[in-house]
Amino acid sequence: MASAPVIDITQETAVSSAKDIAWTGKVHSYRPKGDWRTRVDAGINFHDDAIAELDPVDFEVIRQKLWTINMAHGDTITRISGSPVLATLDFNMSILTEDAEVVLNAPYVQFLNAGAPLGIRYILEHYSKLPGIDDGDIYCCNDPWIAACHQMDVLFAAPIFVEGRLFGWVANAGHQYDLGGIVPGGWPQNSEDVHSDPVVLPPFKLVEKGVMRPDLEAMYLRQSRLPDMVALDLRAQIAGVVFARDQVMALCTRFGATTVKAAMRRMLDQAQQNFQRKLNAIPDGTWTETRYIDEPLPGIRHNQRTQLTVTKRGDRLAVSNAGTDAQTIGTNGIPFVTWAGSITGIVSVSMLFEQLFAYGGGERQIDYEPTPGLLTCVDHPAAVSGGILHSVPMMNAMQAILARMMACDPDTKEDLVAPCADYVLPVLVGFDDRGNFFGQAILDCFACGSGARSFGDGIDSGGPTFSPLSMILNVEQIEQWYPLMCLYRRSDRDSGGAGKWRGGNGLRVAITPYRAQSMSIVTNTGGQGATTQNGQGLFGGYPSPASHYLIRHDTDLNERMVARVLPQGAIDLTGDTVWLSGKSNGTSLGHGDVFEVRIGGGGGYGDPLERDPALVERDLADDAVSQDAAERIYGVIAGDAEATTARRKALRAERRAWSRQETDTAAATAATGELDRAVHEYVIARDVDGERILACAHCGERLAGYSGSYKAGALMHEGPVTQIPSAPDPARFIDDPMVLRRFACPGCLTQIATEIARAEDAVFPEMRLGLN
Incomplete structure (x- = not known):
């Protein structure tokens, strides 16, 4: 195995121009041409007869x-x-x-x-x-x-x-x-x-x-x-x-x-x-989502950028991966089939569920426009098996885009969901007490927190949106099959994104070897799930914090077990602490060692200062949020309504000092004569003085021209990712400075958006209505 730190991730593959692309499945992925049936053997007799009246x-x-x-x-x-x-x-x-x-x-x-x-x-x-x-x-x-x-x-x-x-x-x-x-x-x-x-x-x-x-x-x-x-x-x-x-x-x-x-x-x-009917109810425009992927190979302390762009025109969607980094050696790439499946999968659960997931009909309205050789459409011979978890941030990107589109129509707004957690997947390998090889993937991320909705909280351990029926195994089954003991599997406070509606919390799970000759941990993580964030927040809601992998070596677990005292958290045990990165290929776990994985929660929805204080107090009582989050993010002082009102007023006032964005440069759009239309939880399109503009839905403050970025007229605060409750510092594993950006209306100071980005990257436009 090559030493990871010497890998040169600048050795990028060439990206073919459109006229040179041969989608044959050899180098570029297979994509059948429109006339593919002409190459089917004449001996195949297709049954395509159907009665006229059903x-x-x-x-x-x-x-x-x-x-x-x-x-x-x-x-x-x-x-x-x-x-x-x-x-x-x-x-x-x-x-x-x-x-x-x-x-x-x-x-x-x-x-x-x-x-x-x-x-x-x-x-x-x-x-x-x-x-x-x-x-x-x-x-x-x-x-x-x-x-x-x-x-x-x-x-x-x-x-x-x-x-x-x-x-x-x-x-x-x-x-x-x-x-x-x-x-x-x-x-x-x-x-x-x-x-x-x-x-x-x-x-x-x-x-x-x-x-x-x-x-x-x-x-x-x-x-x-x-x-x-x-x-x-x-x-x-x-x-x-x-x-x-x-x-x-x-x-x-x-x-x-x-x-x-x-x-x-x-x-x-x-x-x-x-699907056509639902698309026609949404204004034409372009929506984009940028997500990062950590560590092309274990030990390389950098991330790579992916971008998903969806253009809606009439009743059709055009989907592009332009803006994504070129593929490199390593495991950050996915092939075309995974990228396309990430799109149709989210369309199925979000807009075709009542059609029993008959996504072939919906797919007729989707035009895929991928550039091969990019991380989301890699060419042979890229390593792809270890990169499969990056399908989840791609689905979450599509989830965020589709949610923002669905918010433009009252009927579909009821069905939108914020993204769930990215996927963390530890794998245990070794030999049991009889000398038999074993391998077990801990699939507890199927009990991640689900994202918040436009009308309610996400579900704690509700599972990923993209897999409605998946589940986690009973602890007894895992312990029966493999030489380990599960010490706890419990809900994880503050792991869901804060918001007017809170993202569902995830889990913390800990295991220790039991009658194993040997055991080691292999870690696999999608996107930035172990450094920066999990589910993206919507409309001012916070992203959910990153997950983690933690080993405590040489603990006092045996003494506690003899005393019949089970640990409530791995960090409470004595012993040396090892934090594993999102990608690692075998860390030994010995007798008395404890391994903990934190499973992420879903993204939040809406300004946290709009959350009903009674719901925050309920969350405090249920240990779903911490006192720090209640006071610092939600502005709630438990049991004191007057103090809560004063705290929230002070937090809103702090936003007035946030920086002004540059003036939006989009060309003016003439007034259309249409009524005001919601295009976001806090943004409406309306006619003012002969121009169609984007304005705050609460106070009417002008944010941008109709075809501009509403963030351009907002106030912005840029700070460390650790502002997210319980979030770790990404610098533990990556060198790229990551920041949390928050945007507020200059008039009423409502928080209208959040994003996580490299500090060097420009503000993401997110939504551009109208088409050139």
């Missing part, structure tokens, strides 16, 4: 039955799999049309099966003649430049044939624990390129006409440190697609294939039309 009762029965099939597909996997990873529902599945349009996605990890349409179209385009696509076949793929989010999220896809014609597909993608690579578990943070990652397998036919090929299964299992577990997971995922395929075929027998196909097409059309 009975509404038949439609609803078929629609609900397809949903039930998809959900039972997930149940089938968990019933057969013996993996603790799949037991947490770290998978997703879908039902697709004959040409791989997603009819139904399931409410598990949203982005995980985003590669199904790409992988199936790749199979149709490249393998429809040899080795062919037949009834009973199942293809497998974990190639990130074709269909997998990373190598461990393995795709299984089965065609559905009805009367000899290709009717549709079913597919799933699930995280298989170990498929090789230089670090157990499949998240190697020290990979300089893909050749140190787990094995990459382009699509291949693992099951042929209903029979698994033993030669290919042996090849597949040979890569793993835990072949028995992987063999069981392999069969679980195969069983899932077999079950779903057979159930769809039975549905066709019951109602007729042309009736079922008509229902599938209506589901897609309804989702498209519903």
Whole structure:
């Protein structure tokens, strides 16, 4: 392994111009051309017939039955799999049309099966003649430049044939624990390129006409440190697609294939039309979100920038990664399929949930405009397996953008949610007391705090927005499978972002080795989850603080246990303290040592000084917020209404001393004659003196022209990230100075925005209404 500090992260790959891009899956990711079906073998007979008139009762029965099939597909996997990873529902599945349009996605990890349409179209385009696509076949793929989010999220896809014609597909993608690579578990943070990652397998036919090929299964299992577990997971995922395929075929027998196909097409059309309706209710404009990613390799104390830009024009979205840093060696990159899945996944849970996640219809309205060779669309041979957690800050970026867009319409504003926590993922590896190798990912981040809403608090340990059904394992299960003891798993005070509505708090979890010959910790973290922030705040709400990994060596735990006194926190124990960075590849954990991971909370919503003092006092009583946060951020003096009023008045007055921004340079927009329109929790668009402007919704103060940045007319305070309650100092692990910026209306002094940025970076525009 190369010494991390000598890596030159300035060795960037060249970014191709648009005319040179060959989206073949070789260097750049696979993206099928518009005429891809012309390269499908003529021997494939597509079933694309549908009845013209569909009975509404038949439609609803078929629609609900397809949903039930998809959900039972997930149940089938968990019933057969013996993996603790799949037991947490770290998978997703879908039902697709004959040409791989997603009819139904399931409410598990949203982005995980985003590669199904790409992988199936790749199979149709490249393998429809040899080795062919037949009834009973199942293809497998974990190639990130074709269909997998990373190598461990393995795709299984089965065609559905009805009367000899290709009717549709079913597919799933699930995280298989170990498929090789230089670090157990499949998240190697020290990979300089893909050749140190787990094995990459382009699509291949693992099951042929209903029979698994033993030669290919042996090849597949040979890569793993835990072949028995992987063999069981392999069969679980195969069983899932077999079950779903057979159930769809039975549905066709019951109602007729042309009736079922008509229902599938209506589901897609309804989702498209519903998405169009929601988009048309939002003003045209461009929204951007910037997030940073720490440590290209362990020990490199710098971060890299990503930017997501969404332009809404009419009923269409154009999505770009322009402004993102070029890929380098290391593990900060994700492929196109993960980036695109981060977008569709958030659209599904935010705007298509009532359409049963039929995101194929919604995706018809999205134009992806990625530049390859950037960190959010990396080219081969970038290391991608260890970078999979960076999909979460990308989803959180889309969550923030979509929330800001949805705030422009009263109907969709009720559905918006602030981003949840970024993902922290410790992996334990070693040998138990019988000499057996073990590996366990602690997936407790599936109990992170959810983001606040426009009308209420986030849910403590509510889980990530992007995975509605994922869960954490019972402690007893983990202790039964692995040589460890869980000391506590408890709610974490101040881990949610402050706001008018508070982000949900996360957890603190601690374990110690128990009957282990050896144990070490591998840490993996998305974005800046271990240095700077977790969930981004919305409309003046605070971001949630960073998480942490902490080891206490040579503690007095045994003495406490003998005295029957369990520790309430790892920091309370005696012993030496080691803080682990977001990326590390093996720190020993010995007898009597304690490891604690802090799971983050969700972002806050709105100015904290607008929070009902009674809610703050309730939070104090529940130990959900600290007294410091109550007084310093919320301005609440418990039990003293007069002192609270005075404290809040003083905190607002402090904002008057914040600095003025430069005058907005956007060209003036003529008055439109429209009524006042909310475009933000605290910003309205209105006509004033012949001009369309952005003004404070509370006091009417002019902030910018209609096409300008509302932050330009705001007061701004720039300070350390540690102003966030319970936030650590990012300088522990990164050298790039990070700051928290807060923006307030100059008139009424309402806090209208927050952002975290490198000190050297300009203020983020966030929203520009109107189009050039």
